[in-house]
Amino acid sequence: MTQLQGTDKETNQRVAIKLEDIYTTPMGQSATEFEGELYPQLPNNTFPELLWTGKTKGGLYDALVTDLLGPSLQNLWVYCDNSFGMDTLCNIAIQALQRLKALHRKGIIHNDIKPSNLAMGSGTKGNTLYIIDYGLATRYEDIQGWEKVPGGVTGTAHYAPLEAVRDKRMRSYRDDLESLGLTLVELAKGALPWDATPSGKVLEHRERVTLDELCAGLPDVKFLLEHARSLRFEQQPNYDPLIRRFQRRRSEPGKGKTWVFDWVRRRYERMQEKMEKREADMEMERQAQMEIGEREAHVENRRRSRDEEDDGEEEAPPRRRRRQE
Known part of the structure; x- marks a missing residue:
């Protein structure tokens, strides 16, 4: 028995596909074939909808196609x-x-x-x-x-x-x-x-x-x-x-x-955790950028301060060598 997912080419609807090798039940009715006969008898609305049943091209598999549900x-x-x-x-x-x-x-x-x-x-x-x-x-x-x-x-x-x-x-x-x-x-x-x-x-x-x-x-x-x-x-x-x-x-x-349901609550909690982690990461990145900016500003201020000090000093005259006697 093989369970697959596919897409209806006409409606673009996602579907569930069940395939059963006909050689697994050579002398009798396969479970998939029986299930295909049973589906029309199921109550409407709250049971999966049968979209197609029969043999695949070549006749190697009994197939059953229903609407695709959510997780089990x-x-x-x-x-x-x-x-x-x-x-x-x-x-x-x-x-x-x-x-x-x-x-x-x-x-x-x-x-x-x-x-x-x-x-x-x-x-x-x-x-x-x-x-x-x-x-x-x-x-x-x-x-x-x-x-x-x-x-x-x-x-x-x-x-x-x-x-x-x-x-x-x-x-x-x-x-x-x-x-x-x-x-x-x-x-x-x-x-x-x-x-x-x-x-x-x-x-x-x-x-x-x-x-x-x-x-x-x-x-x-x-x-x-x-x-x-x-x-x-x-x-x-x-x-x-x-x-x-x-x-x-x-x-x-x-x-x-x-x-x-619990899984809805759990999904919401995990989404909240991801959002909080993302916000915390962004805050850490902002803090890191601010620290980098502050360090760069500090370095720039020190450089400017040195330049200003250098500009304010008069250049001393060159010293003459004493003439050798």
Whole structure:
């Protein structure tokens, strides 16, 4: 799978391009081809817009072209030193829950919710959260009745629900919610407890971690994970109470001020630091120039003073040699 950026020659619009070699799936439908079929079913406005899908010239790749969004939460999280404050975390949770609600209402399960698959918009939509990358998504109608069919880990195991890691059930709506909960824990704390655990011992480690330990200091995330684990296979989460909990948790629940994300604040702070450094450098340069000017003026004044002293003295007559006798 190859991710690229390009420019639409007709509109001059920047676009995101996904390419998948057809030889990686010679006998079946590629993930990119499936994603191209799924996009028209996604809700409007808050999901990436599909611009074109099909095979490239020569038929070597399945291609998907969408509008180009802003940075992913993974990149923004690194930019903010691997930690988000509570307001930013709540704003992410609120929008992610709204997107999952819209997605699940369409009968679509994402199966790979993680920071790199959550991206912010660009331009006037810079504060809008998007869920991206539907190559591993499933339609509920295609898996209905498969509750007892082992599903295993689909997507990134790091954020997979515990039961999926145990390989005991097919993924459903509830599992998108659990993956979101684990994502929020990582974004708040900087890491999940099993980050450094060898792959063969991840399940053993995860089974020892209680929700109280995992969500210490994050009661609303704990409530979200408990709700996800209480759902049946066919049930969709009760999104609205979850959204309201995160809305109440923000420092100013009813004000737009809380939609200023940490990365916006960090960018502003860094711009301020650069401006202050530039001003300090300019001030140092001014001081240096003033000192140079003062030294040059001092030297010039001393030179003039010597010249004036020399001009004021009468030249002594030449001394005669005494005649030798």
